[in-house]
Amino acid sequence: xxxxxxxxxxxxxxxxxxxxxxxxxxxxxxxxxxxxxxxxxxxxxxxxxxxxxxxxxxxxxxxxxxxxxxxxxxxxxxxxxxxxxxxxxxxxxxxxxxxxxxxxxxxxxxxxxxxxxxxxxxxxxxxxxxxxxxxxxxxxxxxxxxxxxxxxxxxxxxxxxxxxxxxxxxxxxxxxxxxxxxxxxxxxxxxxxxxxxxxxxxxxxxxxxxxxxxxxxxxxxxxxxxxxxxxxxxxxxxxxxxxxxxxxxxxxxxxxxxxxxxxxxxxxxxxxxxxxxxxxxxxxxxxxxxxxxxxxx
Numbered sequence: 001x002x003x004x005x006x007x008x009x010x011x012x013x014x015x016x017x018x019x020x021x022x023x024x025x026x027x028x029x030x031x032x033x034x035x036x037x038x039x040x041x042x043x044x045x046x047x048x049x050x051x052x053x054x055x056x057x058x059x060x061x062x063x064x065x066x067x068x069x070x071x072x073x074x075x076x077x078x079x080x081x082x083x084x085x086x087x088x089x090x091x092x093x094x095x096x097x098x099x100x101x102x103x104x105x106x107x108x109x110x111x112x113x114x115x116x117x118x119x120x121x122x123x124x125x126x127x128x129x130x131x132x133x134x135x136x137x138x139x140x141x142x143x144x145x146x147x148x149x150x151x152x153x154x155x156x157x158x159x160x161x162x163x164x165x166x167x168x169x170x171x172x173x174x175x176x177x178x179x180x181x182x183x184x185x186x187x188x189x190x191x192x193x194x195x196x197x198x199x200x201x202x203x204x205x206x207x208x209x210x211x212x213x214x215x216x217x218x219x220x221x222x223x224x225x226x227x228x229x230x231x232x233x234x235x236x237x238x239x240x241x242x243x244x245x246x247x248x249x250x251x252x253x254x255x256x257x258x259x260x261x262x263x264x265x266x267x268x269x270x271x272x273x274x275x276x277x278x279x280x281x282x283x284x285x286x287x288x289x290x291x292x293x294x295x296x297x
Contacts, residue, residue: 001164002097003046004090005037007107008083009056013207022056024107026211029218034060034107038070044115046103047072050096052089054079086180091170099167104180106161110214111199119165125169125192126184130157131202136170141181142152142188142195149193151185157195159184160202 011023016024024034031039037075038237041049049072054058057078067074077093084092090104113129120127128149133140133156140156142149159181169187187193203214 001101001102002048002050003041003103003105004050004052004077004093004097005034005041005105005107006086006089007034007060007163008052008057008079010055011084011108015208017208022053022060024060026205028110028205028211028214032063033110034064036110036174037105038064038067038072038074040111040115041105042072044069046115049073049126050075050077050093050102051107052077052079052269053091054083054089057137082177084177088176090165090180091173091175094167094170097167098109101166102163104161104163104165107202108205109161110201110203110205111160111198112162113162113198115162118162118196120164121165121194123192124194125166125187127164127194127196128162128184129162129198130195131160131198133158134204136215138289144195144197147194147196148191149188149195151186151188157197160198161204170172228281256273258286 005024007022007024009023011018011026014023014026025032027033028036037104038049041047051060051064051074053163055294057076057080061076064070064074066118075094077089079089079092083089090097103115118127118129128142130142130144130149139153139156141159142157143152143154144150144157145155169183169192173183184193201217203210203217204209205214
């Protein structure tokens with residue numbers, strides 16, 4: 001299966017940052033947003049990738065290249081002079097994507113969703129991944145019941161920005177600049193769209209505030225991993241005694257828990273001794289599922 005990563009938008013909600021850097025190249029941890037999703041696709045066995053680009057497209061193309069350094073193949077669908085929106089952008093890329101169902105992924109999300117859990121039924125034209133409604137989209141996008149999407153107000157959920165589409169969904173659709181949601185609403189009305197729910201990690205990184213929350217998640221994850229490593233090393237060998245102190249504080253009334261890890265780790269060898277002392281501070285976003293915002297643009 002091929003996949004298209006949507007990366008043509010201007011990212012205006014990032015303000016000054018995206019005047020020089022396209023949003024897909026903003027870093028989250030040690031990788032850019034779009035690299036996280038390229039690797040997600042690769043880890044799930046999808047190696048043939050199309051990326052639609054428009055705004056600052058040369059920077060994205062020059063940075064990613066042909067995909068060889070990631071172990072994938074990348075082709076580009078270039079939209080000029082302006083982006084064609086999500087729906088028009090996918091339709092414009094159909095000659096590269098071919099006539100078989102393909103996966104669509106927003107470039108500005110981060111998730112641990114297992115793509116193999118998503119499939120397309122024979123009589124459907126799309127299958128979407130849905131998540132619980134974030135605060136800013138509390139009414140959701142579509143009604144989700146028994147694996148089907150409907151246009152009513154029952155059990156509303158939010159589109160994650162991940163889906164499988166049959167290219168036939170674009171049949172009889174005149175090419176223009178339009179949003180993907182317009183096409184989905186029409187086909188949901190025809191009962192042609194299924195869905196699965198994801199309750200794991202999912203961040204939609206649409207602005208600086210959401211980026212900061214995702215960064216806090218990465219930082220807290222790193223701290224927890226380090227703490228586990230210290231604990232394991234300290235107690236994995238009875239010949240090497242060790243101890244640590246793990247303290248949780250909530251300073252400043254800022255609303256984000258700050259974890260302070262202060263540990264003393266002693267390892268005694270027959271000929272040498274080491275005394276390691278280190279303090280680490282991490283902010284943790286107070287989000288139970290990591291859901292930040294809607295996948296629609």
